[in-house]
Amino acid sequence: MSMTYQQFVDYATDLKSHSDFIDDGWSLCQYQCPMNENYIKYLVKKKIQKMNKYSLKSDHSDSHTENNIPVVCEYHILYNPSYSCPDVFFNMWSTDGKLLSLEHVWSLVHYFLKENVERDKWNAITQEIHPFFSTPFFRLHPCKNTHVLEMLGFSSKNNYEFNPLIAWLSTISPLIGLEIHLSYGNKDSKVEFT
Amino acid sequence: MDNLPETASAISNEDYSKTSVHETLLRFEPLSSCLDPNFWFKVCQLKLEVDKLDEVHRPLIGYYTSNNNPYMSFDCSSFNQEVNDETSLKCIARGYCLNKNTIDSFKTCDKNELLKEFGGRLLDDFQSGRAIEDPSLIPTFDILMYTDLKRYIFYFWFAFPSFSGPKYCLNDTPTLLKNTFSPTQFDLLAVGFKNLKIHQRGFFGIVSTKEGYLTVMTLKEYIDFLKNNTENDSVGYLVFADPSDLLNNPGWPLRNLLYLILFHCPSIRTLVLKVIALRGSPTTKFSASMLFNIKLSSEMVLNQDAIKFVGWEKNSKGMFCPKYVDLSKTMDSTKQAKTSVDLNLKLMKWRIAPDLNLDIVAQSKCLIIGAGTLGCCVARNLMAWGVHNITFIDNGKVSYSNPVRQSLYRHSHCINSNTYKAIAAADVLREIHPEINSTGVVMSIPMPGHAANIDDHKNVDLLSKLIEDNDVIFLLTDSRESRWLPTMLSTLHNKLAITAALGFESYLVLRHGVEVLDVSSGEKKLGCYFCNDVTAPGNSLVDKTLDQQCTVTRPGVSNIAGALAVELFVSYIQLKYNVLANAKCCLGIVPHSIRGFISDFQQIIPFTPSFFQCIACSPTVINDFLNKKEEFLSNVFTNPNYLEDLTGLTSLKNEFENIQIFEMNDSDVEDSGTYSERV
Numbered sequence: 026m027s028m029t030y031q032q033f034v035d036y037a038t039d040l041k042s043h044s045d046f047i048d049d050g051w052s053l054c055q056y057q058c059p060m061n062e063n064y065i066k067y068l069v070k071k072k073i074q075k076m077n078k079y080s081l082k083s084d085h086s087d088s089h090t091e092n093n094i095p096v097v098c099e100y101h102i103l104y105n106p107s108y109s110c111p112d113v114f115f116n117m118w119s120t121d122g123k124l125l126s127l128e129h130v131w132s133l134v135h136y137f138l139k140e141n142v143e144r145d146k147w148n149a150i151t152q153e154i155h156p157f158f159s160t161p162f163f164r165l166h167p168c169k170n171t172h173v174l175e176m177l178g179f180s181s182k183n184n185y186e187f188n189p190l191i192a193w194l195s196t197i198s199p200l201i202g203l204e205i206h207l208s209y210g211n212k213d214s215k216v217e218f219t
Numbered sequence: 220m221d222n223l224p225e226t227a228s229a230i231s232n233e234d235y236s237k238t239s240v241h242e243t244l245l246r247f248e249p250l251s252s253c254l255d256p257n258f259w260f261k262v263c264q265l266k267l268e269v270d271k272l273d274e275v276h277r278p279l280i281g282y283y284t285s286n287n288n289p290y291m292s293f294d295c296s297s298f299n300q301e302v303n304d305e306t307s308l309k310c311i312a313r314g315y316c317l318n319k320n321t322i323d324s325f326k327t328c329d330k331n332e333l334l335k336e337f338g339g340r341l342l343d344d345f346q347s348g349r350a351i352e353d354p355s356l357i358p359t360f361d362i363l364m365y366t367d368l369k370r371y372i373f374y375f376w377f378a379f380p381s382f383s384g385p386k387y388c389l390n391d392t393p394t395l396l397k398n399t400f401s402p403t404q405f406d407l408l409a410v411g412f413k414n415l416k417i418h419q420r421g422f423f424g425i426v427s428t429k430e431g432y433l434t435v436m437t438l439k440e441y442i443d444f445l446k447n448n449t450e451n452d453s454v455g456y457l458v459f460a461d462p463s464d465l466l467n468n469p470g471w472p473l474r475n476l477l478y479l480i481l482f483h484c485p486s487i488r489t490l491v492l493k494v495i496a497l498r499g500s501p502t503t504k505f506s507a508s509m510l511f512n513i514k515l516s517s518e519m520v521l522n523q524d525a526i527k528f529v530g531w532e533k534n535s536k537g538m539f540c541p542k543y544v545d546l547s548k549t550m551d552s553t554k555q556a557k558t559s560v561d562l563n564l565k566l567m568k569w570r571i572a573p574d575l576n577l578d579i580v581a582q583s584k585c586l587i588i589g590a591g592t593l594g595c596c597v598a599r600n601l602m603a604w605g606v607h608n609i610t611f612i613d614n615g616k617v618s619y620s621n622p623v624r625q626s627l628y629r630h631s632h633c634i635n636s637n638t639y640k641a642i643a644a645a646d647v648l649r650e651i652h653p654e655i656n657s658t659g660v661v662m663s664i665p666m667p668g669h670a671a672n673i674d675d676h677k678n679v680d681l682l683s684k685l686i687e688d689n690d691v692i693f694l695l696t697d698s699r700e701s702r703w704l705p706t707m708l709s710t711l712h713n714k715l716a717i718t719a720a721l722g723f724e725s726y727l728v729l730r731h732g733v734e735v736l737d738v739s740s741g742e743k744k745l746g747c748y749f750c751n752d753v754t755a756p757g758n759s760l761v762d763k764t765l766d767q768q769c770t771v772t773r774p775g776v777s778n779i780a781g782a783l784a785v786e787l788f789v790s791y792i793q794l795k796y797n798v799l800a801n802a803k804c805c806l807g808i809v810p811h812s813i814r815g816f817i818s819d820f821q822q823i824i825p826f827t828p829s830f831f832q833c834i835a836c837s838p839t840v841i842n843d844f845l846n847k848k849e850e851f852l853s854n855v856f857t858n859p860n861y862l863e864d865l866t867g868l869t870s871l872k873n874e875f876e877n878i879q880i881f882e883m884n885d886s887d888v889e890d891s892g893t894y895s896e897r898v
């Protein structure tokens with residue numbers, strides 16, 4: 026169950042065009058690979074979000090501590106040639122430029138998490154060096170991504186009514202504190218301008 | 220200047236109340252600063268490599284958007300003076316950064332004077348018309364900072380300088396631009412915006428024909444247009460990219476823009492100015508834009524000294540105070556390494572073993588006796604588990620045969636035979652992970668039956684002290700004799716000792732030292748290395764050729780045994796008291812010993828009981844050492860049979876001459892560093 030790079034670019038372009046339509050802030054960037062000078066496309070979204078902080082307790086009960094802390098969230102969706110699937114890297118930092126720890130990130134995204142995801146979360150996130158920027162980013166391990174794509178019934182041979190990249194992203198988005206607008210799932214009922 | 224009336228400095232209370240009855244005072248939403256982590260990396264680099272001790276006003280670029288975000292953002296590209304990305308939808312602002320040399324000069328400099336200085340620069344840009352040519356000067360900013368480059372602590376205070384007066388009023392309730400503009404007009408607006416140069420996009424003007432056709436023009440063109448038009452209906456629209464996220468309040472950049480307009484077009488101050496606050500992005504044709512009808516003010520302060528400035532940013536608690544950020548975790552490479560190592564370990568805990576006690580592992584002080592193949596391997600595995608304190612004991616130097624098997628050494632350590640293993644190993648650990656607290660002690664372990672060494676008694680005390688000061692003793696020397704004293708002292712101090720011994724293709728890893736009692740009988744349960752054999756250690760090195768003592772083990776054996784020794788230790792300390800053989804902890808069982816045979820790739824975990832006549836751990840020996848130390852030691856070191864006689868082993872041996880003895884054959888034991896080299 027894998028996605029080719031060309032498919033990834035097509036789906037990413039589609040995602041970006043809907044993002045433009047609803048002003049969601051995704052942009053399609055290019056990275057020039059120093060080895061062969063090829064350009065590699067990837068999606069980027071950077072957003073300042075006011076987030077509520079929940080303290081993470083061992084019994085997973087919420088306790089409300091602080092409200093509306095502005096947090097800068099940066100998401101990169103790359104194509105992973107080894108796993109032939111999308112690969113998400115992200116970082117969060119406070120407005121003074123201080124990166125948040127993984128525990129802190131979880132305390133912020135906790136609100137979005139459903140019970141079942143909550144239990145599984147540590148299996149998915151690691152901290153790794155970003156392949157383009159050589160700085161540490163959090164990453165959802167790509168082996169999970171192929172798994173999610175499989176669950177969504179994706180196969181590179183099929184043609185789809187829906188965009189599998191969007192389907193995948195909306196599945197994993199709660200884990201990384203990303204909100205995916207409902208209209209991505211139902212792009213036919215487009216929000217009309219004026 | 221001449222054409223403006225002289226007025227009092229601020230609107231009096233009387234005036235204020237008069238206007239507020241009918242009209243709403245226009246309030247601006249302030250900007251907040253938003254810094255990217257890479258901004259600070261650039262700050263450090265510039266301070267170290269370029270500015271050094273100069274306190275310069277360095278020009279900087281800030282970015283903001285009209286997307287519901289009242290922030291001005293800064294990253295490493297803020298230090299470039301050219302912005303070439305015309306496709307970017309950001310607006311740019313130009314300002315300065317002042318990096319103070321000392322925390323004192325940061326704290327004591329007069330903040331009011333500074334703001335006056337910043338504001339004076341802005342006023343100069345306004346009066347000279349530079350801000351009209353380049354509107355990115357309008358939403359200006361200043362950063363006052365002090366950077367502690369040793370500790371990666373940053374004190375900073377942003378100012379978005381603006382004029383405290385005059386006051387402006389809303390002519391009516393602000394409305395959505397959609398109520399005024401047609402979709403076609405929005406299209407024209409978006410296209411016009413994209414055609415502007417990036418530094419013109421924050422502030423510009425629109426002129427409309429009677430038919431509703433819109434012309435987008437630069438701020439300079441629009442101001443020239445305003446100067447020639449005084450009719451209220453024909454002045455078009457003043458447009459600015461609005462970072463505000465409040466429906467009825469425009470963002471901070473408008474505050475400076477209005478001042479600039481009033482200054483250059485005094486004739487329009489009696490009019491109601493139509494101001495479009497661009498909100499949204501060109502891709503959605505700024506569909507969330509607002510229209511503000513603003514009554515300008517006839518009050519304008521002209522006496523430069525009387526102009527007051529505002530604009531210091533509030534901190535997160537809403538106070539006018541500098542901010543402070545400690546970035547040592549991400550910027551100090553040492554701390555970064557520590558954080559990453561810790562994260563890896565925590566992930567293991569979170570994922571696999573929630574009850575795993577990593578702190579007790581990290582806090583354990585580990586003594587490694589013998590810095591050879593096993594010692595190097597054990598040290599590396601301890602480090603991988605997050606252990607912070609490691610001490611090596613060894614008296615050997617690194618030799619040419621060592622580096623390929625002993626993972627902490629390099630060829631360079633061997634040259635001139637000058638480097639002691641204990642010292643080299645401790646140094647290399649710090650090279651691998653700077654957070655490690657590692658020490659090397661060059662010392663030979665006194666051995667029974669070896670002609671008395673002058674330092675023996677002193678070394679016994681030193682070793683005893685080291686064992687007492689550590690939490691776990693790894694006994695990794697290569698001969699039975701050298702294991703005797705550390706075994707006895709570990710038992711004496713009731714410390715966990717883990718012995719690893721190697722054969723050509725076999726290994727033994729064994730825990731002892733700490734007293735483990737049978738709950739019912741109160742007897743000592745777990746044996747030491749010597750409990751299993753009935754021969755006291757004599758000078759087994761004397762009669763052997765070098766070959767027999769040297770490296771004749773399969774290379775993998777020591778790596779397996781070293782790794783098992785560390786895993787045994789980590790499992791052991793998860794439990795606290797009386798850890799019986801094969802007791803269960805969160806990681807699995809804690810065996811008493813592990814024996815493995817590489818020839819058939821088998822491993823067993825036998826339990827061996829303690830032996831009451833043991834020459835290393837029996838109460839007879841311990842008591843003799845405690846009661847008459849000097850005499851006991853002299854006897855042990857000079858008389859090869861003393862220990863056997865003391866424990867009654869001699870008579871036992873005479874009784875059972877044909878007893879089968881398990882013992883790791885010394886001739887099979889590899890050179891783990893120290894002791895063979897004395898031959």
Ligand SMILES: [Zn+2]
Pocket residue numbers: 746747748749750751829830833834835836837
């Ligand atoms: Zn014993």
